[in-house]
Amino acid sequence: MYYIIGDVHGEYNTLMRLVEKLPSDAKLIFVGDLIDRGSRSAEVVKFVREGGHGCVMGNHEEMMTGYGSSFALFIEQNEPIKTYNSWYSNGGIATLKSYGLITLQEGKPVVALDAKERLEIFKEDICWMRSLPLYIQLDIDHSSGKPVVVSHAPIATVWGMRYSDAMYKTFAEMALWNRREPDENAPIFNIFGHTVTPYGADVQPHYVNIDTGCYMSEHGYGMLSAYCVETGEVVSEKRVEKRR
Numbered sequence: 001m002y003y004i005i006g007d008v009h010g011e012y013n014t015l016m017r018l019v020e021k022l023p024s025d026a027k028l029i030f031v032g033d034l035i036d037r038g039s040r041s042a043e044v045v046k047f048v049r050e051g052g053h054g055c056v057m058g059n060h061e062e063m064m065t066g067y068g069s070s071f072a073l074f075i076e077q078n079e080p081i082k083t084y085n086s087w088y089s090n091g092g093i094a095t096l097k098s099y100g101l102i103t104l105q106e107g108k109p110v111v112a113l114d115a116k117e118r119l120e121i122f123k124e125d126i127c128w129m130r131s132l133p134l135y136i137q138l139d140i141d142h143s144s145g146k147p148v149v150v151s152h153a154p155i156a157t158v159w160g161m162r163y164s165d166a167m168y169k170t171f172a173e174m175a176l177w178n179r180r181e182p183d184e185n186a187p188i189f190n191i192f193g194h195t196v197t198p199y200g201a202d203v204q205p206h207y208v209n210i211d212t213g214c215y216m217s218e219h220g221y222g223m224l225s226a227y228c229v230e231t232g233e234v235v236s237e238k239r240v241e242k243r244r
Helices: 012-021 041-051 059-076 092-098 115-130 156-161 168-177
Strands: 002-005 027-030 102-105 108-111 135-141 147-151 189-192 207-209 223-228 234-238
Touching: 012 041, 012 223, 012 234, 041 092, 041 115, 059 092, 059 115, 059 168, 092 102, 156 168
Parallel strands: 002 027, 147 189, 189 207
Antiparallel strands: 002 223, 102 108, 135 147, 223 234
16 A cells, blocks of 8 residues: 655654654655754655665755756865855754764854765766656556655645646746645645645645645644545554654
C-alpha cells in the first residue's frame, strides 16, 4: 500500500517513529521539503535516497539546489560565504549544520574547518534533488475514480498545463509554491503538503493536504503524518523534541 508522507523538514527522529508505525512493506512517497528548519536534514535525505523511496521536489529542495550550489562553489574557491539569502533565512542554516559544513559563532554562520572534506555528500544530494519530479502519478485510482497525483503544492487546478511548452513554467512554479486549494471539479485526486494545516491532515473528497507542521511547536501543529491511498487512513506521530 502507498503511504504519502508530509513535509519532514529535517525532523529525522519523528520520521523514524512514524515509519515504525507503518506496515513493513509500505510504499513510501514524500511530498518534498525533506530539509531545512529541523536539525537532521542530511539524515532525512540519506534515508529517502538509500531506501529508494519516492519523492517529489519541494520548494525547499529547489532553494537548496540553487543556494547550496553557490555555497559549495564558495568553499571550493576559498571565497567568503554570503551570510544572508532567502534559503538561509528559511531553514538552510540548519541544513548546512546537519551536513557539518558550518558552525554558528555568535549566531552567525562560519565555515567548518573540514568543510571541503564534507562537501561531496552535500553535492551528491543536490544532484539527486535536481532529478526529483514535480509530481508522481500513481498506478491506482482513488475511490472517486480520479487518478492519484502526489505533488508538493496543489496542482489540480493547473493539471492541464503539464504538457504545454508555453505554460510549463507556470505549472512548475505552482507545483512548488501554490497555496490555493484544488477545486471540487479538479480532474485529479491531489495529495500534497507545503501549506501547514493544524489539528491533523486535511482530508477532502478531492484532495489531501498532509503537511501537519512537523517542525512547529505551536498548539495544533507539531505532527508528522502519512496518508494511506488505498484505505484513506491517516497515521501521525507527535514531533520528537530535538536531540542527537
